[in-house]
Amino acid sequence: MALVATAVALIPLGYLLLRAGQQGLPAWLDTVFTWRSGRLAATSVALAAVVTAASLVIGVAGAWLVTRAAVPHRRLLAVLLALPLAVPSYVAAFTWVSVADLWNGAPGGRFEGFAAACVVLTLYTYPYVFLPVASALSRVDAGQEEAARSLGRGPFNTLVTVTLAQVRPAIVGGGLLASLYVLSDFGAVSILRLDTYTRAIYTAHTVGFNRDQALSLATLLVLLTGLILWGEGATRRAGTRYASTRPGRPAGVADLGPWRWPAATGLWAVVLVALGVPAVSLVRWTVAGTSLADAWGRIGEAAAGSLTLSLLGAVVTTVLALPIGILVARHHGRLTRFVERAVYLAHGLPGIVVALALVFFGVTVVLPLYQTSWLVALAYATLFLPLGVAAVVGAAAQAPPSLEEVGQSLGATPAEMFRRVTVPLTLPGIGAGAALVFLAAMKELPATLLLRPTGMETLATRLWSATGVGRYAEAAPYALLLVLLAAVPTWVIVQRSGIVRPAPSDATVVEDGALLAPAPAAPLLVDSVSGEVGNLGAVTGPTTLRRPVEDVQS
Amino acid sequence: MNHRRTPLALALPLAVVLGLTACSGGQPSTDTATAPAPDTAGATGEATGEGTTGAPTEGDGQLTLYSGRNEELVQPILDRFTEETGIEVDVRYGDTAGMAAQLLEEGDRSPAEVFLAQDAGALGAVSQAGLLEALPQETVDAVPESYRSTDGDWVGLTGRSRVLVYNPDQVSEDELPQSVDELVSQEWKGRVGVAPTNASFQSFITAMRVMEGDEAARAWLEGLAANDPQIREKNGHIVADVDSGAIDAGLVNHYYVHELAQEKGVDPQDLSVRMHFFGAQDTGALVNVSGAGLVGEQPDGDAQALIDYLLSEEGQSYFVEETNEYAMIEGAEAPQGVPSLDELEAPQVNLNDLDDLEQTIEMITQAGLL
Numbered sequence: 001m002a003l004v005a006t007a008v009a010l011i012p013l014g015y016l017l018l019r020a021g022q023q024g025l026p027a028w029l030d031t032v033f034t035w036r037s038g039r040l041a042a043t044s045v046a047l048a049a050v051v052t053a054a055s056l057v058i059g060v061a062g063a064w065l066v067t068r069a070a071v072p073h074r075r076l077l078a079v080l081l082a083l084p085l086a087v088p089s090y091v092a093a094f095t096w097v098s099v100a101d102l103w104n105g106a107p108g109g110r111f112e113g114f115a116a117a118c119v120v121l122t123l124y125t126y127p128y129v130f131l132p133v134a135s136a137l138s139r140v141d142a143g144q145e146e147a148a149r150s151l152g153r154g155p156f157n158t159l160v161t162v163t164l165a166q167v168r169p170a171i172v173g174g175g176l177l178a179s180l181y182v183l184s185d186f187g188a189v190s191i192l193r194l195d196t197y198t199r200a201i202y203t204a205h206t207v208g209f210n211r212d213q214a215l216s217l218a219t220l221l222v223l224l225t226g227l228i229l230w231g232e233g234a235t236r237r238a239g240t241r242y243a244s245t246r247p248g249r250p251a252g253v254a255d256l257g258p259w260r261w262p263a264a265t266g267l268w269a270v271v272l273v274a275l276g277v278p279a280v281s282l283v284r285w286t287v288a289g290t291s292l293a294d295a296w297g298r299i300g301e302a303a304a305g306s307l308t309l310s311l312l313g314a315v316v317t318t319v320l321a322l323p324i325g326i327l328v329a330r331h332h333g334r335l336t337r338f339v340e341r342a343v344y345l346a347h348g349l350p351g352i353v354v355a356l357a358l359v360f361f362g363v364t365v366v367l368p369l370y371q372t373s374w375l376v377a378l379a380y381a382t383l384f385l386p387l388g389v390a391a392v393v394g395a396a397a398q399a400p401p402s403l404e405e406v407g408q409s410l411g412a413t414p415a416e417m418f419r420r421v422t423v424p425l426t427l428p429g430i431g432a433g434a435a436l437v438f439l440a441a442m443k444e445l446p447a448t449l450l451l452r453p454t455g456m457e458t459l460a461t462r463l464w465s466a467t468g469v470g471r472y473a474e475a476a477p478y479a480l481l482l483v484l485l486a487a488v489p490t491w492v493i494v495q496r497s498g499i500v501r502p503a504p505s506d507a508t509v510v511e512d513g514a515l516l517a518p519a520p521a522a523p524l525l526v527d528s529v530s531g532e533v534g535n536l537g538a539v540t541g542p543t544t545l546r547r548p549v550e551d552v553q554s
Numbered sequence: 555m556n557h558r559r560t561p562l563a564l565a566l567p568l569a570v571v572l573g574l575t576a577c578s579g580g581q582p583s584t585d586t587a588t589a590p591a592p593d594t595a596g597a598t599g600e601a602t603g604e605g606t607t608g609a610p611t612e613g614d615g616q617l618t619l620y621s622g623r624n625e626e627l628v629q630p631i632l633d634r635f636t637e638e639t640g641i642e643v644d645v646r647y648g649d650t651a652g653m654a655a656q657l658l659e660e661g662d663r664s665p666a667e668v669f670l671a672q673d674a675g676a677l678g679a680v681s682q683a684g685l686l687e688a689l690p691q692e693t694v695d696a697v698p699e700s701y702r703s704t705d706g707d708w709v710g711l712t713g714r715s716r717v718l719v720y721n722p723d724q725v726s727e728d729e730l731p732q733s734v735d736e737l738v739s740q741e742w743k744g745r746v747g748v749a750p751t752n753a754s755f756q757s758f759i760t761a762m763r764v765m766e767g768d769e770a771a772r773a774w775l776e777g778l779a780a781n782d783p784q785i786r787e788k789n790g791h792i793v794a795d796v797d798s799g800a801i802d803a804g805l806v807n808h809y810y811v812h813e814l815a816q817e818k819g820v821d822p823q824d825l826s827v828r829m830h831f832f833g834a835q836d837t838g839a840l841v842n843v844s845g846a847g848l849v850g851e852q853p854d855g856d857a858q859a860l861i862d863y864l865l866s867e868e869g870q871s872y873f874v875e876e877t878n879e880y881a882m883i884e885g886a887e888a889p890q891g892v893p894s895l896d897e898l899e900a901p902q903v904n905l906n907d908l909d910d911l912e913q914t915i916e917m918i919t920q921a922g923l924l
Binding site: 036191203356359363370457468471472473 | 618624625626644645646647648652655656658660664751817912915924
């Protein structure tokens with residue numbers, strides 16, 4: 001089951017190997033091992049490294065400030081900080097360039113290149129770090145921090161060695177998503193004229209109709225993704241962390257004193273710049289252009305198209321993510337590690353490569369589904385499976401097997417257990433994952449363009465065709481609606497994450513606790529993000545009473 | 555203990571998947587409800603499959619078009635076609651290169667019957683893969699020889715000329731160059747906008763290679779790169795920047811001036827930007843085309859009817875008036891505000907010879923412009 005689901009994520013890889021094989025090894029080597037290819041790869045890696053590092057700084061600092069520090073209006077800030085996720089990178093880059101042009105009409109001073117790409121990508125990528133880290137921080141057990149402080153560690157030392165260490169899987173997971181996003185991004189780098197590996201793939205493909213070269217280059221991107229995944233795996237092995245499924249007490253909020261003002265100013269600056277620039281541009285397009293705004297019916301049709309495809313994509317992706325997530329959460333071994341990594345491989349590939357792979361898969365394997373919504377949904381699943389799997393793994397950790405055992409021992413039928421325990425505990429997490437996939441699918445363009453049913457339009461495709469002929473006034477409502485609709489799942493994710501208020505799943509545990517949960521003296525130690533379990537380290541203090549899940553299982 | 559739980563844990567996804575599979579039978583009807591066009595993939599796929607036995611003239615009143623040209627420019631004339639002939643056109647809009655790649659991937663299973671492309675290069679690539687059907691001689695003959703395929707499997711529908719757009723406040727008339735060769739001189743340093751990622755720029759460089767040889771083209775590219783060119787992503791951006799005075803001049807296709815005037819809601823004359831047509835068969839005066847071809851074996855004459863309609867007086871005058879492009883057929887009027895096709899001193903280059911894009915891109919890249 002899980003393997004079948006994983007195979008979906010491996011379609012592009014299979015396709016790339018097939019095409020590279022047809023081309024032959026010498027031709028492949030000639031294309032991939034060139035001086036230019038190396039330079040492009042270096043640019044891509046450098047960009048991914050800088051953006052990921054900057055995203056980690058903004059994401060982790062922002063997450064800590066809004067969840068654990070007394071920053072003014074921190075709940076509002078928590079929502080606003082997540083919103084840049086709703087802005088597609090191509091819209092972001094385009095609006096940044098047009099706003100920057102207001103300042104420098106002079107030749108030569110254009111907003112483009114490496115630094116510009118770093119700024120734009122960071123501002124719209126950091127929520128991939130911010131969201132999981134904020135969510136994890138809001139669930140951190142206060143007991144461990146207090147123990148560390150009582151044993152003589154300073155506040156900063158405690159923050160780094162205890163608090164952040166506990167949410168490290170969330171930080172690393174977010175950084176992984178951010179780096180793969182940057183690696184596969186085409187929209188922003190093409191508009192900001194930075195020659196990256198992905199841009200070269202598009203150039204080879206679109207201007208030279210040179211499919212073989214494009215695909216050969218893409219194989220190297222798979223190798224790069226593999227390297228990043230290997231690196232992520234290495235940091236994970238370096239240490240295992242835990243958070244309990246429910247905090248004994250809500251963790252306290254740090255008083256920053258006068259520092260709260262610069263901290264708040266910094267966060268507001270990020271929010272205002274990231275959201276303000278697109279807003280200014282969209283208003284300007286609307287005012288400056290006279291291309292007739294489309295009839296509401298046409299806009300509504302595109303919105304319906306976007307919602308249909310994204311919803312279907314979210315459902316299919318989540319269904320495929322369930323068996324993989326459960327396997328990863330509950331079984332540990334070589335196969336599990338392979339499956340967990342494999343789903344990420346397509347995530348670092350440009351949309352156009354995945355789209356072509358799905359065209360090939362569509363016409364050769366599932367012809368009746370070709371150019372139907374189902375194949376688009378499958379493409380979304382291929383692209384965004386990691387988002388769904390991460391959510392399921394996290395959710396499965398909320399409902400450890402021991403709860404089912406307890407239930408069974410108390411006479412509950414499996415169906416009853418499933419309905420009363422498993423579903424209420426895991427649904428919020430899985431729902432948040434589905435919302436994230438939905439959001440990513442709304443913003444997706446290349447695969448949607450190639451695979452959508454003939455005649456079907458989405459907000460992204462309409463936006464693309466309007467800007468394609470310079471009709472910016474006409475494009476503005478599509479861009480605006482796209483961002484607004486994408487903001488809805490973002491809001492859902494923020495709500496579900498428990499950043500704004502305590503996570504609803506905690507309440508469920510308490511509610512059912514009297515009947516089903518293990519004795520309070522022995523709550524489970526499960527990492528809320530990666531589902532990993534392990535023995536407590538030196539800093540656990542009073543929590544040593546707790547037992548790892550594996551003991552319960554064995 | 556794990557083994558007892560596993561079936562339960564896996565039951566949910568399995569059930570959902572089975573449920574989905576069960577639903578998928580009924581999907582086409584749902585699709586029809588949400589998508590504006592009916593489920594075309596299945597219908598046309600079938601039609602293409604039956605192509606060998608179907609009578610060539612009696613159409614099913616429906617055809618599938620892959621359009622690499624923008625919906626804003628193309629849909630109005632397609633609507634008129636449907637009104638006049640009763641043939642429904644299901645259009646897939648995309649970018650020309652993407653559609654070409656899609657057609658190559660689909661091969662003979664493509665649901666497309668017609669491919670409408672933004673440039674000759676894409677049609678050439680699809681033609682080379684043997685995916686285009688020969689057009690009737692009558693259709694081919696309607697278009698001048700240099701603007702159609704030598705194999706007779708695609709024709710140009712509209713022509714566009716390369717021009718130098720300039721802002722008269724910054725460039726005086728006597729300063730205007732006679733040839734693109736002057737643009738790499740010191741006099742034009744930092745003043746010329748180009749869009750090297752654009753197919754129109756690449757065709758222009760390919761033409762330069764064909765006419766003057768690779769060495770000359772390489773030297774020109776290097777001269778341009780060393781002359782601080784103003785690089786933009788699209789032709790439209792160059793025209794807008796020249797109009798606003800941000801850059802002095804730029805190399806683009808002629809109809810982008812018309813496009814900017816439309817977006818601003820003014821007459822092209824009221825814009826600041828002006829067009830300078832190169833003469834004396836300079837490479838800078840290259841005329842390229844957008845065109846169309848029939849994809850795969852045709853089930854009926856519907857697709858052919860569309861191409862003939864687009865080449866009719868009505869179809870051609872639509873493009874002249876609405877998109878400001880040149881008509882391909884004889885006797886048509888010139889677009890407003892530009893010299894006629896006959897008055898242009900375009901270089902004598904056969905568009906079929908502009909197929910070596912790979913080498914062109916390599917050269918543009920090496921010059922540091924891509």
